[in-house]
Amino acid sequence: MTGSETPRGASVVVIGGGVTGLSAAWWLARDGVDVLVLDKGIVGWEASGRNGGGCSHYQSPLFAEEQRLWPMMDELLGYPTEHQSHKIIFGVTQKQVDYYKYIAATIRSHGAQVDDLTGDDIRRLVPLAGPNALGGLYAHTGGQANPQRTVQAYAWALQDHGGRILQHTPVIGFERIGGAVTGVVTPRGVIGCDHVLVAAGPQGGQLMSLLDVAMPMAPARAEMVVTEPCEIMPLRAVDGNGLYGRQTARGNLAYGGGPHEWMDAVEPDGPKARPTTPLVRNLAARVAGLFPKAAHLRVIRSWAGVIETTPDGRPILDRLKDPGNVTVATMSGVGFGLSPASGHALRDLIMDGTCSFADISKLGLDRFAGLEPDWRQRKGWFTEASKEFNEHAALAG
Amino acid sequence: MSADGNLPNDRFSQVGRHPAPQVRYDLVVVGAGEAGVRAATEAATAGRSVLLVDEHPLDPGLIGLDVPYLFGGRATAAVQTPSRLMEQVFAARPALEAAVEAGVELELGVSCWGLYVNGPNLQTLASPVIGLADLEKAWLVGFDEAIIASGARDLVLGFPGWDQPGVVGARGFSSLVDLYDAFAGRRIVILGTGALAIETAEKARARGLEVLALVEAHDVAQGDPARLAALGVPVLPQTVPVKAKGGIDGVEQLTLRSLADGSEQTLACDTVVMALGLVPQIELLDAAGARIVRQAEHGGFVPQVDAEGRTSLTGVRAVGEVTGIEDGDTAYGLGWMQALMAATADDTMICQCEDVTRADLLDLRPPRYLGEPSVQMRRQSLTRLAEDGPVNQDQIKRLTRACMGPCQARRCREQTAMAMAIGTGTALETIPLAGYRAPVRPLPLKVIGETAESPELTNNWDVWFGIPDQWIPYPAIGTDEEPDHWAYIAATKYL
Numbered sequence: 001m002t003g004s005e006t007p008r009g010a011s012v013v014v015i016g017g018g019v020t021g022l023s024a025a026w027w028l029a030r031d032g033v034d035v036l037v038l039d040k041g042i043v044g045w046e047a048s049g050r051n052g053g054g055c056s057h058y059q060s061p062l063f064a065e066e067q068r069l070w071p072m073m074d075e076l077l078g079y080p081t082e083h084q085s086h087k088i089i090f091g092v093t094q095k096q097v098d099y100y101k102y103i104a105a106t107i108r109s110h111g112a113q114v115d116d117l118t119g120d121d122i123r124r125l126v127p128l129a130g131p132n133a134l135g136g137l138y139a140h141t142g143g144q145a146n147p148q149r150t151v152q153a154y155a156w157a158l159q160d161h162g163g164r165i166l167q168h169t170p171v172i173g174f175e176r177i178g179g180a181v182t183g184v185v186t187p188r189g190v191i192g193c194d195h196v197l198v199a200a201g202p203q204g205g206q207l208m209s210l211l212d213v214a215m216p217m218a219p220a221r222a223e224m225v226v227t228e229p230c231e232i233m234p235l236r237a238v239d240g241n242g243l244y245g246r247q248t249a250r251g252n253l254a255y256g257g258g259p260h261e262w263m264d265a266v267e268p269d270g271p272k273a274r275p276t277t278p279l280v281r282n283l284a285a286r287v288a289g290l291f292p293k294a295a296h297l298r299v300i301r302s303w304a305g306v307i308e309t310t311p312d313g314r315p316i317l318d319r320l321k322d323p324g325n326v327t328v329a330t331m332s333g334v335g336f337g338l339s340p341a342s343g344h345a346l347r348d349l350i351m352d353g354t355c356s357f358a359d360i361s362k363l364g365l366d367r368f369a370g371l372e373p374d375w376r377q378r379k380g381w382f383t384e385a386s387k388e389f390n391e392h393a394a395l396a397g
Numbered sequence: 398m399s400a401d402g403n404l405p406n407d408r409f410s411q412v413g414r415h416p417a418p419q420v421r422y423d424l425v426v427v428g429a430g431e432a433g434v435r436a437a438t439e440a441a442t443a444g445r446s447v448l449l450v451d452e453h454p455l456d457p458g459l460i461g462l463d464v465p466y467l468f469g470g471r472a473t474a475a476v477q478t479p480s481r482l483m484e485q486v487f488a489a490r491p492a493l494e495a496a497v498e499a500g501v502e503l504e505l506g507v508s509c510w511g512l513y514v515n516g517p518n519l520q521t522l523a524s525p526v527i528g529l530a531d532l533e534k535a536w537l538v539g540f541d542e543a544i545i546a547s548g549a550r551d552l553v554l555g556f557p558g559w560d561q562p563g564v565v566g567a568r569g570f571s572s573l574v575d576l577y578d579a580f581a582g583r584r585i586v587i588l589g590t591g592a593l594a595i596e597t598a599e600k601a602r603a604r605g606l607e608v609l610a611l612v613e614a615h616d617v618a619q620g621d622p623a624r625l626a627a628l629g630v631p632v633l634p635q636t637v638p639v640k641a642k643g644g645i646d647g648v649e650q651l652t653l654r655s656l657a658d659g660s661e662q663t664l665a666c667d668t669v670v671m672a673l674g675l676v677p678q679i680e681l682l683d684a685a686g687a688r689i690v691r692q693a694e695h696g697g698f699v700p701q702v703d704a705e706g707r708t709s710l711t712g713v714r715a716v717g718e719v720t721g722i723e724d725g726d727t728a729y730g731l732g733w734m735q736a737l738m739a740a741t742a743d744d745t746m747i748c749q750c751e752d753v754t755r756a757d758l759l760d761l762r763p764p765r766y767l768g769e770p771s772v773q774m775r776r777q778s779l780t781r782l783a784e785d786g787p788v789n790q791d792q793i794k795r796l797t798r799a800c801m802g803p804c805q806a807r808r809c810r811e812q813t814a815m816a817m818a819i820g821t822g823t824a825l826e827t828i829p830l831a832g833y834r835a836p837v838r839p840l841p842l843k844v845i846g847e848t849a850e851s852p853e854l855t856n857n858w859d860v861w862f863g864i865p866d867q868w869i870p871y872p873a874i875g876t877d878e879e880p881d882h883w884a885y886i887a888a889t890k891y892l
Binding site for chain 1 (some may be wrong): 405406407408409410411412414415416458511513516517518519520521522526528535537684685686751763764766767770771772773774777785786787789792795796798801802803805834835836839840841842843845846847848850854857858859860861862864866867868869870871872874875885886889890892
């Protein structure tokens with residue numbers, strides 16, 4: 001699909017080939033809906049393919065569906081996701097252990113089994129743990145998957161069902177007739193549609209402003225480190241010590257956590273750069289603190305991803321009243337693991353107007369109706385230098 | 398607003414959290430090759446405080462990983478004790494003595510793994526720093542100016558059997574011979590006939606090594622005919638290696654095939670030296686966000702520099718081979734790769750660390766530890782993916798794992814890009830640079846890790862963004878229970 005002619009329209013156009021948009025498009029394509037995904041660059045390129053891979057979102061109304069779907073995803077998609085069920089979280093300080101008990105209680109509130117772990121339990125279950133392991137939890141839910149493999153799996157699977165993907169096709173405007181969006185404007189022409197799903201990550205707010213809809217979000221950069229592979233642990237979904245992450249199926253330890261940097265804005269064609277910082281040293285020390293028996297492993301890379309966060313840090317999953325054929329989605333920086341369920345919810349919103357399997361009414365856009373225009377500054381979710389730098393860069397050309 | 402009139406700051410952000418460098422210099426020079434020593438000596442003579450670091454003698458573990466050069470398992474046991482090689486490395490570079498006399502502070506056996514300067518999407522550093530490490534520890538050094546003289550590494554292209562000891566790069570060979578006096582081979586075959594290959598052959602002859610042949614995939618020998626003739630060694634144009642066979646110590650013989658008539662000959666050798674090109678070592682600059690451009694005639698990707706070597710990063714210059722290889726046309730290596738792909742089977746290894754063959758790459762086959770691919774997976778291929786838009790090496794490496802291993806893609810980066818271009822019938826220029834990542838030297842967690850976490854960092858460390866609302870259980874949102882959850886999380890979560 002690299003021709004110069006304007007691409008054919010679709011019943012549903014999905015703006016954003018991240019994990020949320022791809023999953024929604026896959027759910028729609030499975031139902032025989034004519035769906036087209038547009039991405040500014042390559043599918044799954046941003047935070048959807050650069051994250052911890054966790055599938056354990058006990059705070060979310062989508063948790064039950066997340067847990068129901070993940071064990072089936074390889075088969076449903078037809079491609080490997082490297083999903084592994086169950087999860088261990090453990091602490092090396094008493095403060096951590098106390099907080100992890102709160103997490104255990106939240107998971108139990110869903111009716112799921114969670115075992116408390118002693119230090120000895122942890123050393124038995126986690127070969128890389130050391131004498132400093134104090135206590136934690138073993139959840140018989142949750143788990144982890146490979147983000148990079150999973151985003152491509154969604155993309156291929158939706159194509160297998162007749163859906164289409166156009167990469168390197170940013171959306172720069174909307175065409176409207178009356179109260180409805182009739183097409184999205186791209187450098188390759190106007191692409192007609194009956195319904196639009198905006199699932200564009202950090203670019204979502206700017207896109208929605210073109211429709212005079214406020215979708216508040218702040219972009220930020222967060223970092224992870226990756227070691228060389230080592231022997232595979234029986235359960236690879238292990239984190240704690242203030243870190244999130246996993247051991248990959250290959251055996252690498254991939255962990256993140258700690259400070260992030262707020263960004264002024266993200267360019268329509270994506271972030272200019274995703275640098276990491278010397279804080280990689282603190283991340284490395286935290287990984288070695290969690291896994292003392294892995295301290296000899298070499299760090300072979302670090303990476304950063306750019307994610308968007310809403311003012312309360314919670315997702316927005318909403319079908320708008322005006323324009324009535326627009327649905328918006330952001331998972332507020334925690335979207336990978338929930339993607340099987342968020343895609344299902346979005347399919348329901350688009351096709352049926354309501355989510356069939358969970359109450360998601362508290363995730364509507366209207367909760368931000370009274371938000372102050374300078375909410376980012378008020379929260380300190382802002383870097384003055386970043387704004388100045390971007391303005392200077394824009395002037396410089 | 399806070400009392401001082403400034404905007405409030407998110408205590409979980411990176412603002413104010415970056416540790417201060419332990420020491421600072423007017424100038425830090427990375428790489429004690431010719432260009433680096435010259436820059437350091439000039440600055441010290443002008444009265445500036447100068448730190449010059451060079452990673453040689455290397456961590457023996459890195460030599461085993463072919464970082465930064467393709468050492469190919471042909472180093473003697475001498476490299477196992479770097480401390481004993483310190484004087485050897487110092488003596489091998491006579492200009493170092495003058496540099497030290499001029500006042501340069503010299504640190505050998507110290508690698509540079511990161512360069513951090515404020516730029517796009519990084520604005521929180523209080524000052525620019527460079528990350529250094531020796532065998533035991535890592536530290537940060539502040540600077541007014543940095544000069545990156547990181548040189549060039551070997552262009553590595555695979556043929557059947559290259560993934561065993563005895564297949565060495567020209568830079569790996571010359572450093573083992575000149576810098577370490579620790580080359581373990583005796584009888585060598587050289588791939589290539591250009592200036593780099595001739596230099597390699599001359600060095601080997603001067604060293605008393607036996608050079609059996611210079612092999613050239615292209616139609617004619619590339620280098621100065623007089624120098625080639627003076628070697629008195631067979632030069633074999635239109636010829637490619639099709640099999641290196643060996644035993645426990647690696648290569649014992651190399652089979653060559655004539656592309657003209659298909660005839661084969663086998664040479665008994667213990668080392669094959671790839672002298673097919675050099676690749677500018679831009680990893681520090683690329684990972685730091687410097688503007689990188691493609692200069693096909695000078696070895697490929699190089700930092701964009703002005704006449705004084707200034708990169709797009711404030712206060713960072715680049716000098717020497719990292720800015721481009723003289724006589725470094727990438728078309729030469731690409732021609733070799735085309736010949737190798739035409740003459741050898743697709744099960745030839747392309748990525749040693751991750752066990753990926755050329756066929757795996759072209760079929761987008763998931764790694765073997767995931768078991769047999771599904772029916773759907775078997776229908777996918779690089780060519781089919783290319784129908785969705787230009788293929789990108791960073792995307793392909795995540796799917797196939799080629800270039801994802803501990804050698805940080807030094808053995809496979811260029812040949813993967815070439816195989817992708819050749820396999821999809823597109824120009825090499827359409828394949829974007831696969832991004833480099835810090836640390837640009839693979840360092841153990843216990844070496845790179847900052848164990849002295851500051852109390853400010855510990856007290857303001859959150860697993861994610863430090864937003865209590867984000868973690869309140871959904872049923873509690875909007876109920877009387879919400880404030881209690883909020884208060885508990887805010888008081889307890891930061892770990």
